[in-house]
Amino acid sequence: MSDSSSLRTLDNFDLAILNILQRDNTTPQRVIGEAVNLSAPAVQRRIRRMEEAGVIQANVAIVDPAQVGQAITIFVEVEVISETAELIDAAKQEFAAVPEVQQCYYVTGEADFVLVVVVPTMTAYEALTRRLFFGNNNVKRFRTFVAMDRVKVGLAVPLPGD
Amino acid sequence: MSDSSSLRTLDNFDLAILNILQRDNTTPQRVIGEAVNLSAPAVQRRIRRMEEAGVIQANVAIVDPAQVGQAITIFVEVEVISETAELIDAAKQEFAAVPEVQQCYYVTGEADFVLVVVVPTMTAYEALTRRLFFGNNNVKRFRTFVAMDRVKVGLAVPLPGD
DNA sequence: CACTGAATGCAAGATTTTTTCGTGCTAGAG
DNA sequence: CTCTAGCACGAAAAAATCTTGCATTCAGTG
Numbered sequence: 386m387s388d389s390s391s392l393r394t395l396d397n398f399d400l401a402i403l404n405i406l407q408r409d410n411t412t413p414q415r416v417i418g419e420a421v422n423l424s425a426p427a428v429q430r431r432i433r434r435m436e437e438a439g440v441i442q443a444n445v446a447i448v449d450p451a452q453v454g455q456a457i458t459i460f461v462e463v464e465v466i467s468e469t470a471e472l473i474d475a476a477k478q479e480f481a482a483v484p485e486v487q488q489c490y491y492v493t494g495e496a497d498f499v500l501v502v503v504v505p506t507m508t509a510y511e512a513l514t515r516r517l518f519f520g521n522n523n524v525k526r527f528r529t530f531v532a533m534d535r536v537k538v539g540l541a542v543p544l545p546g547d
Numbered sequence: 548m549s550d551s552s553s554l555r556t557l558d559n560f561d562l563a564i565l566n567i568l569q570r571d572n573t574t575p576q577r578v579i580g581e582a583v584n585l586s587a588p589a590v591q592r593r594i595r596r597m598e599e600a601g602v603i604q605a606n607v608a609i610v611d612p613a614q615v616g617q618a619i620t621i622f623v624e625v626e627v628i629s630e631t632a633e634l635i636d637a638a639k640q641e642f643a644a645v646p647e648v649q650q651c652y653y654v655t656g657e658a659d660f661v662l663v664v665v666v667p668t669m670t671a672y673e674a675l676t677r678r679l680f681f682g683n684n685n686v687k688r689f690r691t692f693v694a695m696d697r698v699k700v701g702l703a704v705p706l707p708g709d
Numbered sequence: 710c711a712c713t714g715a716a717t718g719c720a721a722g723a724t725t726t727t728t729t730c731g732t733g734c735t736a737g738a739g
Numbered sequence: 740c741t742c743t744a745g746c747a748c749g750a751a752a753a754a755a756t757c758t759t760g761c762a763t764t765c766a767g768t769g
Contacts (some may be wrong), residue, residue, distance in 0.1 A: 395615065401616065406608035413756065424718050440614045443701075446568035447605040450704045453557065453565065460654060460661050462692075477698045484705040491696040492622060499622050499692055505706055511660070530624075530661055534653035536639045539605075540663055540702060541611045541747070543646040575725060586749050591726070 407541045460530040463494035569703045622692035624658035
């Protein structure tokens, strides 16, 4: 899947382009070119290369959950009982496969997983916990944090020049 | 900026379009049209309406942090001392303004804020904690979870039809 | 000093996005 | 019941963007 052939180091042009695209990827290449002092085709080629190299992982529209009836965002810290490689991998796959699980990280510290869950109602969340946590006998404990305000949401990576 | 005039309810066409766009917003309108049985201009108009209504909040490229030297993702639970409206708002603004803070949620439960932080090194994180937490005398306590694996990352909202 | 590989800009060609225009449907008024 | 206004649609044209081909430049190498 991930192509390692074109692993060239990113220069300042690439970083400047990324910085624009991770804020608005509908920006025309011509405009990007003017901003970074390159021609549109040069910008194009760099973008395509970064996509192939996996530097750009996806191009997506960000949807407001509240406006599509998925109003509740919840954080969950999950602690497992046994941390063997097999069980951890199984948990990863299980969590990742659930659409309501928007993000899933395997972490160190007082928990093993942190999940970001998006659901329409608390009832739906309760059902999800039954399925995902109570139904998994390797889950020792989980703690829930309900988001009252999505203060800042995004996946933008801090890049040199902020 | 945000126009509240066109707050029409989303129909199944809109949801289908969103479902495509939140996975790949480079999909041509013509292709989307074929998928949902609509002409390209009809798709176009619906997209624009949803952008104006804020249903589509942004169009962005997702960048792999590791490939731009920002290899470490960290979760932080922050607990504050005083929870007055003013202090909470101040904290929101402060956290949101920091580029390294990729996401920030104000939550209920055993913590008040949950942050997702992206930094190049643990040293940088340590410096950030000094500035953001130790330097803020309304912060009672914070707990750090370092991500070992970004199992699932995204902002896709579960929509009818998954 | 010549050669190779990589990246560039320009210009042409292909594709997509956007606008224009005419039609059909539906709801409300006369 | 008929008429009209409002809306969304599709088809086609127009505008803009993306993509490709090609010649040139530059750095590194034999």
